[in-house]
Amino acid sequence: MNIIREPKVYFLGRQDIDAGELDRFLADHDVSAWTTDTEVAGEKLCEVAGRVCYMSFARPRPGGNAVYLRHILEVGHGSVLEHAVFSFIITGVSRSFTHELVRHRAGFGYSQLSQRYVDESQAGFVEPACIAADPELHAVWTQAVESCRAAYARLVEGLAARFAHLPDPTARRKMARQAARSVLPNATETKIFVTANARAWRHFIELRCSEHAEVEIRKVAAAILARLQREAPNLFGDYAWVDLPDGTRAAATPHRKV
Ligand SMILES: Cc1cc2nc3c(=O)[nH]c(=O)nc-3n(C[C@H](O)[C@H](O)[C@H](O)COP(=O)(O)OP(=O)(O)OC[C@H]3O[C@@H](n4cnc5c(N)ncnc54)[C@H](O)[C@@H]3O)c2cc1C
Structure with a gap:
């Protein structure tokens, strides 16, 4: 896996x-x-x-x-x-992450890997660090994810047979994958293309690069902020970094939600 x-x-x-x-x-x-x-x-x-x-x-x-x-x-x-716009591709992230990301509406555009069209039988899975750090919990997580992956593969196969009467093979695969994906876990890896303007990125960073944000989205927000600070320091240079006890970083600015 x-x-x-x-x-x-x-x-x-x-x-x-x-x-x-x-x-x-x-x-x-x-x-x-x-x-x-x-x-x-x-x-x-x-x-x-x-x-x-x-x-x-x-x-x-x-x-x-x-x-x-x-x-x-x-x-x-x-x-x-x-009027300033920056685009990123984010990979190696879970569907939980993108569910949180796409809640940011104003000034954002998204294009995400489709689980209807793309086969997920070889998908990667994103493991939270606090689970990976504990061998017993890691075993529970691995077993659960492997079981979901196996169920997905069996469902795709069974549904392909069920939709065999459909003349269009693309439609057949889509019908099978869109139903089978219902058993894939939040941990399933995804890829997303995101474009946002500087005002929207700042709001996202304020909420998601905060110590109160979930770890995975905070890591992404920190990576995006670090890149934007190099790219456009006059637009993003006012954030101060804080090292958190879990080894990740948060950032904050006095100029909130401009
Ligand atoms: C730590 C944390 C915990 C969270 N927990 C939960 C949770 O338990 N459950 C949950 O559902 N969500 C949760 N969220 C998501 C949160 O409620 C927002 O959906 C998300 O942060 C996006 O923020 P936003 O709506 O301000 O952003 P955007 O959608 O980008 O909007 C930016 C701003 O534009 C304005 N705006 C946008 N749309 C409208 C509108 N329709 N009407 C009026 N003004 C508008 C608002 O001022 C808004 O702040 C959480 C977020 C964080 C950071």
Whole structure:
């Protein structure tokens, strides 16, 4: 059995700016020389969006993009942060994790591995560290998961025979897998593609990188925050890290739910 103990996070997508179009907009509004000091498109887009609100391109205050975005966080002008968008693929996570993740609605987009179309007979299973650490509990968990996996395989086989009269083999497999998956446990490994804007990622991180969050989602939130802090420090640099007794990390910011 393929047992998984750590999630993996892949940073897939960032934005780009059409510099010619920005220059054309500035020229059309008699702004001759506005620049900012970030190379990160998401950070620059947020600043441009914020400056459009007051047409404050002509005499920017000193401090550059970092100071500009810090002010946005301080005054809670969070809608400006919706213009920066980042995409991740998350693997090695359980269906319990994705059930919690997809509760985050505003500003998020998801595409998840389908258990109707994809055969799960060779699926991996995510074992919580506190179970893995105890040999007796690990044995209980392994036995339960193996039994579910075996039941799934037998059900797929039996249901394939039951739907053998259907002419379309794809429909046949789908009918079998969508019913058989009912016995798969929450521990079943899944993969999910997630896109969210900076405001939405911040809200997710506040709730899920907290010490009160469940361990698996906190690990993912911490990995995403660490990556976003490297990618866009002016948007995510205000979080302070805290080491927790279980070896994981939490993070918190004074600028909550902007
Ligand atoms: C520690 C923890 C424990 C939890 N335990 C449970 C539990 O036991 N049971 C359970 O069901 N859930 C539980 N949740 C999930 C929680 O209730 C939220 O569904 C989840 O955190 C997503 O938060 P959200 O709705 O703020 O996010 P989003 O859906 O991303 O929404 C962001 C914000 O947009 C606004 N918003 C979004 N939709 C609406 C709307 N329809 N109307 C008005 N305003 C809206 C709200 O201000 C909201 O905070 C838990 C979450 C955490 C962090």
